[in-house]
Amino acid sequence: LGEPTVAYLLNKRGTPWDAAVAIPFIKFTTSLALVFLLGSGLVLAGYGPPVDRWIATSGLAMFVAIAGVTVVVLVVCTRPVLARRWIEGLRGWFARRRMLAGDTWQARIAGAADVATRMIDRLDRVRRTTWRGAAILCAIHLVYYASYVAPLVGLALVLGDPPIIALALRSVI
DSSP, X not given: OHHHHHHXXXXXXXXXXXXXXXXXXXXXXXXXXXXXXXXXXXXXXXXXXXXOHHHHHHHHHHXXXXXXXXXXXXXXXXXXXXXXXXXXXXXXXXXXXXGGOSHHHHHHHHHHHHHHHHHHHHHHHHTTOXXXXXXXXHHHHHHHHHHHHHXXXXXHHHHOOOXXXXXXXXXXX
């Protein structure tokens, strides 16, 4: 629920809805893709937990699938023509649901589609990000995820005597 809260608070503080939605959207999708790609790489490198091969293979397939879907969503959202087509398709699908047939729901659906379309216009500018900007974003995500990994490593060190490198990499996974 963090991303919707961020969007709500940004809007409450004066940020237009399309920008308020774009900021947590970019953070969430890029961070999700990065952590699942990183986890996939670590499992392939042999740092996964000692489990049966079929479990490791299933987990790896799920990691790659989640990362792939997230990357597809990012790619679609940075292609305005394609993204608008998706938004219109979703708007039409929601508009045809019986539960959402009332005027209030139809206005909400149209409003959400309008915000999403304006967000796509903002994301079109992000598509032109440099490699340096992408590297900075990845570094920020890694610091963010380190704040989750560090307590796990600390607890494991206090409760046992595992090899720290293997433990840290397994905690990322």
